[in-house]
Amino acid sequence: MQTVKHNINIHEVGLRDGLQIEKQLVPFEKKMGWINRLFASGIKKIQLGSFVHPVKVPQMSDTDRLFTDVLKSGKKPENVILSGLVLNEKGLDRGLACGVEMFCMGVSASNTHSVKNTGMSTTEALGRIITMAKRAVSESKRVQVSVQSAFGCGYEGLISKNQVIDIVKSYLDAGLLTISLADTAGYAFPEQVTDLFGAIIELDNNIEPACHFHDTFGTGIANCFTAYQAGVTCFESAFGGLGGCPFTRISSGNVCTEDLVYLFMRQGLADLPDLEKLIELTRDIGQHLGRELSGRLYKTGLPNILKGF
Amino acid sequence: MQTVKHNINIHEVGLRDGLQIEKQLVPFEKKMGWINRLFASGIKKIQLGSFVHPVKVPQMSDTDRLFTDVLKSGKKPENVILSGLVLNEKGLDRGLACGVEMFCMGVSASNTHSVKNTGMSTTEALGRIITMAKRAVSESKRVQVSVQSAFGCGYEGLISKNQVIDIVKSYLDAGLLTISLADTAGYAFPEQVTDLFGAIIELDNNIEPACHFHDTFGTGIANCFTAYQAGVTCFESAFGGLGGCPFTRISSGNVCTEDLVYLFMRQGLADLPDLEKLIELTRDIGQHLGRELSGRLYKTGLPNILKGF
Numbered sequence: 003m004q005t006v007k008h009n010i011n012i013h014e015v016g017l018r019d020g021l022q023i024e025k026q027l028v029p030f031e032k033k034m035g036w037i038n039r040l041f042a043s044g045i046k047k048i049q050l051g052s053f054v055h056p057v058k059v060p061q062m063s064d065t066d067r068l069f070t071d072v073l074k075s076g077k078k079p080e081n082v083i084l085s086g087l088v089l090n091e092k093g094l095d096r097g098l099a100c101g102v103e104m105f106c107m108g109v110s111a112s113n114t115h116s117v118k119n120t121g122m123s124t125t126e127a128l129g130r131i132i133t134m135a136k137r138a139v140s141e142s143k144r145v146q147v148s149v150q151s152a153f154g155c156g157y158e159g160l161i162s163k164n165q166v167i168d169i170v171k172s173y174l175d176a177g178l179l180t181i182s183l184a185d186t187a188g189y190a191f192p193e194q195v196t197d198l199f200g201a202i203i204e205l206d207n208n209i210e211p212a213c214h215f216h217d218t219f220g221t222g223i224a225n226c227f228t229a230y231q232a233g234v235t236c237f238e239s240a241f242g243g244l245g246g247c248p249f250t251r252i253s254s255g256n257v258c259t260e261d262l263v264y265l266f267m268r269q270g271l272a273d274l275p276d277l278e279k280l281i282e283l284t285r286d287i288g289q290h291l292g293r294e295l296s297g298r299l300y301k302t303g304l305p306n307i308l309k310g311f
Numbered sequence: 312m313q314t315v316k317h318n319i320n321i322h323e324v325g326l327r328d329g330l331q332i333e334k335q336l337v338p339f340e341k342k343m344g345w346i347n348r349l350f351a352s353g354i355k356k357i358q359l360g361s362f363v364h365p366v367k368v369p370q371m372s373d374t375d376r377l378f379t380d381v382l383k384s385g386k387k388p389e390n391v392i393l394s395g396l397v398l399n400e401k402g403l404d405r406g407l408a409c410g411v412e413m414f415c416m417g418v419s420a421s422n423t424h425s426v427k428n429t430g431m432s433t434t435e436a437l438g439r440i441i442t443m444a445k446r447a448v449s450e451s452k453r454v455q456v457s458v459q460s461a462f463g464c465g466y467e468g469l470i471s472k473n474q475v476i477d478i479v480k481s482y483l484d485a486g487l488l489t490i491s492l493a494d495t496a497g498y499a500f501p502e503q504v505t506d507l508f509g510a511i512i513e514l515d516n517n518i519e520p521a522c523h524f525h526d527t528f529g530t531g532i533a534n535c536f537t538a539y540q541a542g543v544t545c546f547e548s549a550f551g552g553l554g555g556c557p558f559t560r561i562s563s564g565n566v567c568t569e570d571l572v573y574l575f576m577r578q579g580l581a582d583l584p585d586l587e588k589l590i591e592l593t594r595d596i597g598q599h600l601g602r603e604l605s606g607r608l609y610k611t612g613l614p615n616i617l618k619g620f
Contacts, residue, residue: 154616189616191577192536219614220570220607221577224533227501254611261529268500268530298529302563305528307463307498 009273010230010266012259013047013212013238014040016287017068018087019256020244021061022052024291030064032290036241036283037072041079043279045259047236049085049106053093069100083144089120094134098141105138107131108148108184111166112155115186119150128169132176139177146212147173148182152198154189163198170202180210182238185225188218188254192228199232212236217243217296218254226262230269237262242284242295258297260284267308278304318582319539319575321568322356322521322547323349325596326377327396328565329553330370331361333600339373341599345550345592346381350388352588354568356545358394358415362402378409392453398429403443407450414447416440417457417493420475421464424495428459437478441485448486455521456482457491461507463498472507479511489519491547494534497527497563501537508541521545526552526605527563535571539578546571551593551604567606569593576617587613 017036021028040048050072051065065086072078085104088094097105109127110116116124135145152166166183173181183198195213203211213229213236215222226237243258260280267274277299284300326345330337349357359381360374374395381387394413397403406414418436419425425433444454461475475492482490492507512520522538522545524531535546552567569589576583586608593609
């Protein structure tokens with residue numbers, strides 16, 4: 003029985019990775035309402051959107067305004083960090099201008115995925131991302147760098163562990179310690195998660211490991227649990243299990259935030275977001291989108307066992 | 312990284328726990344076709360149905376005939392075991408008469424669940440089940456005894472670990488070594504799985520531990536993985552993730568067979584059923600039932616990473 007527990011935090015990426023493939027545009031005011039409800043839930047890291055070309059991903063065209071208005075509203079709790087995903091220098095400029103607190107950026111460990119997604123090889127993209135990350139750091143911003151397709155690629159198949167480790171080493175050499183491994187295609191399985199996170203956590207005592215799993219093949223929650231056991235402290239997930247990457251061949255949802263919080267709650271972890279508030283929010287989101295989402299807890303409600311009967 | 316692997320087997324319970332809550336009766340011939348496709352997949356334990364009163368669960372009214380006809384057909388591979396669930400002596404008589412090869416029976420660790428389900432307290436039910444199990448053994452049948460609601464109860468909430476262990480000890484004292492812990496309400500979480508299976512495996516070197524998880528709150532696959540790590544060798548699951556127990560307050564599906572086989576395949580286990588054949592079967596079942604099932608793999612298909620690209 004595992005006895006040593008460590009605190010974790012949830013990085014809610016539903017507004018970005020959850021919504022980016024939704025064809026129906028979510029109105030700005032609706033997003034603002036959801037963000038305020040995320041604040042009320044106690045989630046401490048929220049990704050408001052990405053800085054991509056508005057024609058390419060129209061759903062993300064209000065990202066700048068979301069940052070500006072949320073920060074202006076004064077409703078953001080002090081301990082909450084607002085993150086934004088940037089793909090290039092232009093995005094970084096926009097993010098710096100509108101007040102992003104944590105920049106997320108990364109490269110794909112799969113060269114094919116990298117070329118299709120960015121037009122650059124992994125090596126080219128890595129140099130560019132590190133330069134961007136250093137600029138954000140010099141502007142006193144938090145930065146999280148990631149390795150996409152770290153657990154396999156929809157185009158290339160297996161991705162070697164060394165390829166991932168080499169990218170992580172480049173990040174560490176550049177002084178970038180907050181590092182996320184992303185399972186873009188949903189291929190990760192528990193033993194691989196233990197192995198890969200074990201290897202990167204060994205590289206540097208000060209590394210802050212984050213994970214980003216998609217639940218394409220049903221292993222999402224098991225992967226998160228294994229990542230927790232390996233020492234991962236930050237978990238990227240999306241309300242209702244929304245989302246998917248439009249640039250991989252099979253797209254499927256992120257690990258579901260409420261379901262993940264439920265897991266950690268049952269495991270006895272402290273300082274978690276309010277599960278009931280998250281469930282209510284996802285119900286509203288499901289209603290707005292007009293379809294059933296993949297998440298479990300928003301359908302079952304808070305289990306009796308957590309209500310004390 | 313986990314290196315010691317042990318073989319497992321899948322006990323397909325879709326025809327019983329999967330179908331028993333389906334209102335629309337599945338025609339006998341359809342069930343026969345699905346059983347033959349399960350044979351072709353290489354699954355080695357298949358539960359054909361339960362011996363309950365046909366008025367109470369009409370979907371199970373053809374159980375006797377399924378056994379008779381499957382055995383008569385000569386299509387069952389030699390290494391496949393056909394199991395049936397019995398709730399009482401009358402069911403046992405019926406099962407003995409039609410050729411059941413492995414009898415499954417059990418008691419609920421929750422007294423309230425036991426009374427609602429059987430009209431007997433856990434203690435009364437335990438005595439009766441052990442007598443029945445001994446009779447089946449004396450008829451040279453395999454027997455699996457179970458503890459239902461072992462991880463919590465929809466009525467009673469928490470179930471003490473000692474309550475479960477005491478039931479398991481009674482089984483072991485009676486020489487019954489094949490023992491399944493069932494998560495009837497879907498409340499199990501990984502640490503509890505490790506803890507409870509760890510405790511019962513310690514009781515007897517010759518115990519054959521099985522698990523039966525429902526994926527009500529999204530922890531099903533993670534629980535199976537943790538059970539595997541604890542040493543569990545038999546996994547009860549249902550095609551497509553069908554099913555649920557009609558006698559608990561929140562009913563939800565079993566762990567999905569194809570998704571579980573996928574997990575174990577990725578983990579590198581040997582001698583697993585044919586995943587493609589299982590996926591095709593579940594597609595047919597989903598089409599027959601006319602709705603989307605909770606399983607993932609039958610929707611995504613075999614992942615590219617397993618196809619060698």
